Structure formats: C-alpha cells, structure tokens
Amino acid sequence: MNEILTKAPQGHIEVRNFSLSYDSIEGPVQAVTDTQIHVKPGEFVSIVGPSGCGKSTLLNAVAGFLKPTTGVVTVDGEPVNGPSAERGMVFQQYSLFPWKTVRENVEFGLKMRGMPRSQRERAARTLLGLAGLEAFEKHYPDKLSGGMKQRVGIVRALATGPKVLLLDEPFGALDAQTRVIMQQILTNMWQRLKISVLFVTHDIDEAIFLSDRVYCMTARPGSIKAEIPIPLERPRQQAMMMSSEFLALRRGLMSLIREESLKAMGGEISDMGLQGLNIELHGHSLADVI
Amino acid sequence: MSSPALVRHSEDSMPAIAEAGPAPAVTPPATPPSFGTFALRWYRLNRAGLRAIAIGIISLLAFLLVWHLLTTYRVVFFVRFTNVPSPLAVYASFTKAIHDPKFLMHILLSCRRILMGFSLAAIVGVPLGLIMGRFKLVHEIIFPVAEVLRPIPAIAWVPMAIMLWPTNEQSIVFITFLGSFFPILVNTLHGMTLVDPVLVRAAQCLGARERSIFREVYFPASLPHIFTGLTVGMGVAWVSLIAAEMISGQYGIGYFTWEAYSLVQYADIALGMIAIGVLGLGSSLLIRGAGQLVMPWRSR
Ligand SMILES: Nc1ncnc2c1ncn2[C@@H]1O[C@H](COP(=O)(O)OP(=O)(O)OP(=O)(O)O)[C@@H](O)[C@H]1O
Numbered sequence: 001m002n003e004i005l006t007k008a009p010q011g012h013i014e015v016r017n018f019s020l021s022y023d024s025i026e027g028p029v030q031a032v033t034d035t036q037i038h039v040k041p042g043e044f045v046s047i048v049g050p051s052g053c054g055k056s057t058l059l060n061a062v063a064g065f066l067k068p069t070t071g072v073v074t075v076d077g078e079p080v081n082g083p084s085a086e087r088g089m090v091f092q093q094y095s096l097f098p099w100k101t102v103r104e105n106v107e108f109g110l111k112m113r114g115m116p117r118s119q120r121e122r123a124a125r126t127l128l129g130l131a132g133l134e135a136f137e138k139h140y141p142d143k144l145s146g147g148m149k150q151r152v153g154i155v156r157a158l159a160t161g162p163k164v165l166l167l168d169e170p171f172g173a174l175d176a177q178t179r180v181i182m183q184q185i186l187t188n189m190w191q192r193l194k195i196s197v198l199f200v201t202h203d204i205d206e207a208i209f210l211s212d213r214v215y216c217m218t219a220r221p222g223s224i225k226a227e228i229p230i231p232l233e234r235p236r237q238q239a240m241m242m243s244s245e246f247l248a249l250r251r252g253l254m255s256l257i258r259e260e261s262l263k264a265m266g267g268e269i270s271d272m273g274l275q276g277l278n279i280e281l282h283g284h285s286l287a288d289v290i
Numbered sequence: 291m292s293s294p295a296l297v298r299h300s301e302d303s304m305p306a307i308a309e310a311g312p313a314p315a316v317t318p319p320a321t322p323p324s325f326g327t328f329a330l331r332w333y334r335l336n337r338a339g340l341r342a343i344a345i346g347i348i349s350l351l352a353f354l355l356v357w358h359l360l361t362t363y364r365v366v367f368f369v370r371f372t373n374v375p376s377p378l379a380v381y382a383s384f385t386k387a388i389h390d391p392k393f394l395m396h397i398l399l400s401c402r403r404i405l406m407g408f409s410l411a412a413i414v415g416v417p418l419g420l421i422m423g424r425f426k427l428v429h430e431i432i433f434p435v436a437e438v439l440r441p442i443p444a445i446a447w448v449p450m451a452i453m454l455w456p457t458n459e460q461s462i463v464f465i466t467f468l469g470s471f472f473p474i475l476v477n478t479l480h481g482m483t484l485v486d487p488v489l490v491r492a493a494q495c496l497g498a499r500e501r502s503i504f505r506e507v508y509f510p511a512s513l514p515h516i517f518t519g520l521t522v523g524m525g526v527a528w529v530s531l532i533a534a535e536m537i538s539g540q541y542g543i544g545y546f547t548w549e550a551y552s553l554v555q556y557a558d559i560a561l562g563m564i565a566i567g568v569l570g571l572g573s574s575l576l577i578r579g580a581g582q583l584v585m586p587w588r589s590r
C-alpha cells in the first residue's frame with residue numbers, strides 16, 4: 001500500500017495525431033479521427049461525447065487493446081503496444097471473475113506479478129479495507145450489489161499500483177443514488193493516490209465533478225471538439241454541484257454536447273428519410289425545444 | 291438544499307452500504323431460539339424440498355404398485371405382462387444375487403470399464419476442447435474429423451472395435467470411451483466460445499499472460515459447460531457400455547441382463563435393468579457432486 005501512496009508522480013498519457021478505423025463489410029468505419037489528448041501525471045481527465053463517437057475506442061487504444069490506424073499513444077514516453085498492468089482498467093460491465101472471491105479478485109494482479117500468497121493476501125485486505133469491503137472478502141461477486149462490484153473492480157485495478165487508471169463508463173449501470181456515492185468514493189481515492197486517470201462518461205455532471213479537465217468529442221468520426229478546464233477547488237464534495245460555478249460549467253458543456261448529439265441523431269434521422277425534421281434541426285429551432 | 295447535510299449523507303452511506311450485505315444481518319434475539327422455533331424455521335425454509343421428496347416417494351411406490359398389479363394379473367393389453375417378473379420376484383432374485391460373487395463381479399467389471407472409458411474420454415476430451423477453443427489452427431484441423439465421426443453411434447463401432455483391439459476387454463472400453471468422448475469435447479468447446487471477452491481483457495490489464503489467462507480465465511469460465519459435457523458423457527458411456535457388453539461381452543451387467551434372457555431367468559432381466567439404472571444414477575450424482583466441489587461459486 002505504501003508503495004502506491006509514495007510513488008513518484010508519473011503516468012503521463014499522450015495521444016498524438018490519433019485516428020482509428022474499424023474494418024467492416026461496407027469498408028473501413030472511421031471511428032476516431034485526428035485526435036490529440038494528454039493526461040499529465042496525477043491529473044484526472046474525462047472524455048464526454050455523444051453515443052457512438054468513439055470514446056471507448058480511444059480508451060481501448062490507450063489500454064493497448066486496439067492499435068491506432070495513424071498516430072501514437074505513449075505513456076511516460078513509451079509507446080503503448082498491448083495491454084499491461086501499468087494501465088489499470090475498469091469496465092462498465094463490472095468484469096469481476098465470478099469464480100474468484102472478492103479478495104482473490106483483488107489479489108489477481110499481484111498473483112500475476114508473482115507476489116507470495118501471504119503478502120498479497122495482506123495487501124488485498126488493506127485495499128479492501130480502504131474501500132469499506134473487508135467484510136465481503138470471502139464473498140463471490142454475484143452476491144454483491146452493483147456498487148460494491150464496481151468498488152471491487154476499482155480496487156482490483158489499483159492493487160498493482162498502475163501508472164494510470166482507465167475507466168469506461170464505470171458507473172453507467174448503477175442507479176442514480178449509488179452513482180453519486182461512487183463518484184465521491186472515486187474522487188476521495190484519487191485524492192489520496194494521485195494517480196493519472198482517464199475517465200469516459202456520458203454524464204456531464206459526473207465529468208465536471210470528478211475532473212481537472214474535460215475533453216468533449218464530436219459525433220462520429222470522433223475528434224476533440226473542446227477542452228474545458230474545471231477549476232473547482234479540491235477536495236470535491238457533492239454539495240459543489242449546486243454552486244453557480246459548477247452550473248456555469250455544466251451549461252457550457254451541455255450546449256457543446258447537445259450540438260453534437262443532434263448532429264449524430266440528425267444523421268440517423270436523415271438516413272431514415274425524415275428530411276423535414278432534419279432541416280429544422282439544422283435551423284436550431286428544435287435544439288432549443290429539446 | 292442544505293449542502294453540509296448532503297455531504298455528510300454521501301460519506302456516511304459508504305459504511306452503511308458495506309454493512310447492508312447480501313446476508314441481511316438478522317437482529318440477534320435476546321435469548322437463543324427454542325428448538326421448536328428452530329425446527330419450524332427449518333421446515334419453512336425447506337418446505338419445497340420436503341414436498342418434492344414426499345411426492346417422489348409416493349410416485350415410486352405407485353410405480354411399484356402398478357407393476358405389481360400388472361404382473362400378478364398377467365395383463366395383456368397390447369403389451370403382454372405374462373412373462374414379466376413381479377417386483378417381489380425381482381426382490382427375491384436381488385437378495386440371492388447380492389450373496390453371489392459372480393453378480394458382484396459383473397457389476398464391478400462394468401464399473402471398471404466405465405471408469406476407464408469415461409476417464410480416458412475426460413482426460414482427452416477436456417484438454418482437446420480447451421485447446422481447440424483457444425487455437426484456431428487446431429480447431430480447423432480437428433473439427434471436421436470430429437464432426438464426421440460424431441454422428442456415428444458408439445454401438446456402430448462394435449465390429450470395428452473388435453477388429454482394432456486385440457482383446458474383448460479393450461474393445462469394450464474403447465466403445466465406452468467413444469460414447470462419452472464427443473459430448474465432453476463438444477461441450478468443452480462450446481464453453482470456450484462463450485467465455486466473456488471482457489474478462490479476458492480484464493485479466494490482460496492486470497498483467498496476465500497467455501498461460502495465466504488460460505488457467506485463470508478460460509478454464510474456470512468453461513467449467514460449467516465442461517461439467518455439462520461430463521454429465522451427458524457419463525450417460526452415453528453407460529448406453530454404449532451396455533450395448534457393447536450385450537453384443538460382445540463375457541462379463542458385465544449388460545451381459546448379465548442378456549444372459550438372463552437366454553437362460554429364461556426373467557427376474558434377473560429386471561434385476562439387471564434396475565442395477566444399470568441405479569449405477570447410471572449414482573455415477574451422474576457423483577459428477578454433480580464433483581461439480582459443486584470444483585465450482586463453489588455456482589452453489590447458492
Ligand atoms: N468492431 C467494430 N467494427 C465496426 N465498427 C465499430 C466497431 N466497434 C465500434 N464501432 C463503431 O465505432 C464507433 C465508435 O464506437 P465506440 O464504442 O468507441 O463509441 P462510444 O463513444 O464508446 O459509444 P458509447 O457511448 O455508446 O459507448 C461507433 O459508431 C461504432 O458503431
């Protein structure tokens with residue numbers, strides 16, 4: 001645990017001239033194009049954007065699951081090729097190993113590293129304690145609530161002391177109350193660990209509440225439409241969501257996203273042949289109504 | 291909207307969540323519950339199971355009764371019960387048989403053949419299925435051959451098996467092996483194709499390499515299907531064994547049953563059949579037990 005807490009700040013993510021297209025039967029599908037982003041060591045950065053704009057694609061490339069078609073992804077100057085324990089990941093679908101108990105799940109990364117059993121048991125217990133889960137170490141994941149599962153997922157990803165933490169809509173499947181609690185837990189943990197975080201979400205409040213900076217992506221093919229610094233003070237508390245500062249940021253981001261979502265939807269609508277509606281969309285009259 | 295209250299709420303609810311576990315903390319009563327309350331509670335929790343057992347016993351007894359009536363009155367109604375032994379006759383032959391070392395040897399030999407044929411099938415089928423599921427080339431090479439051989443019933447292999455193997459014993463074990471091999475292989479392979487790719491990714495992000503992913507993700511994820519394959523395979527192993535014993539055996543419970551027919555020992559026919567049923571049931575229960583032992587996360 002101390003090892004994680006006292007680690008020198010590192011985990012500088014850089015994505016340059018990035019584009020990625022998938023092969024499909026109708027030819028290549030350009031998912032992300034001409035994208036530059038970076039995360040400074042210890043920074044919390046979110047990516048928001050309309051559905052299908054390529055957020056997961058970008059994150060999966062940083063994780064090493066996808067190769068960029070053009071451009072490079074580096075962490076601390078080293079090009080990413082393939083997944084590694086240096087980049088911890090938390091998935092929306094929980095992705096805990098159902099055949100392992102909560103503690104065995106958390107131990108998994110340490111086991112892969114060859115840490116002896118007694119040592120990794122102790123480390124896992126400490127981490128589970130931090131997340132308020134020590135009472136559940138012997139439970140199997142299917143007995144846990146969604147919020148607990150995702151806490152285990154985060155703890156598991158942090159157990160190996162990764163340089164960066166990648167999260168792909170980790171709270172998307174949770175109910176609103178649990179989500180708020182999870183956001184608070186995550187920001188508290190981050191405050192302590194000072195790890196670089198790249199966080200994908202479509203929840204604007206969540207992005208503002210958690211982040212130092214927010215990237216807003218355009219509709220597909222996705223690229224960075226805007227980069228918004230979040231100067232809210234730290235440590236963050238849920239009450240800040242009522243502050244005028246927060247609301248101003250929210251309004252700004254909201255209008256950016258709405259524009260892109262309408263574009264994304266407009267494309268689909270015109271595909272369906274509803275031309276009249278499409279024209280109105282471009283005329284912004286409907287945008288104000290929505 | 292009082293903000294500090296909101297803040298405190300969100301922080302307080304963390305331990306609250308942690309405590310509201312899946313095992314809902316029943317507030318411990320001041321005095322330990324009396325035996326009566328305990329028994330009542332146990333009864334209420336297990337009512338469905340008890341009901342199933344009770345009805346099961348009644349239905350078995352009814353079956354015996356119908357059998358008894360059909361045979362004592364020698365009913366002829368499309369099927370003829372004239373020569374069918376009564377349950378009491380079968381019981382008499384059973385009490386005689388359990389003191390007969392020859393009968394026990396028949397049973398032991400059949401069990402040994404099952405054990406050998408089935409174990410071989412599992413030892414070959416499970417790893418082969420796992421490897422075929424993981425490595426495309428192996429799949430592409432082996433799958434077509436397996437698909438051609440799979441529809442051939444094990445019984446159809448009897449003449450070929452007799453030609454292939456020097457002894458009768460070996461050919462019977464081979465038939466048993468073949469019967470259970472394909473269900474095991476196919477189910478293992480199926481389990482491999484259903485492994486959640488997100489779990490594989492999660493393991494990769496935690497530093498797992500090919501070998502560990504195989505051992506820690508693919509294998510346990512396929513276990514439920516492997517056990518389905520073992521259960522089905524065990525059933526087919528008995529089918530194949532009995533058929534092989536009836537055709538080419540000199541010993542074994544299948545041979546015993548067939549021999550009883552040749553020797554006009556009608557009660558022994560039914561005894562042999564019941565023995566086969568009980569052995570088949572027992573072996574599938576064994577597999578189910580092993581499955582629960584190996585997959586504790588599946589028992590609830
Ligand atoms: N394997 C694939 N083959 C072809 N196209 C794909 C593939 N995966 C994703 N896409 C397309 O690429 C685009 C970007 O997908 P991606 O999953 O990155 O979007 P996203 O922003 O994460 O969306 P969401 O908010 O719904 O999670 C989508 O339009 C999707 O249809």
Ligand SMILES: [Mg+2]
Pocket residue numbers: 055056057168
């Ligand atoms: Mg996505």
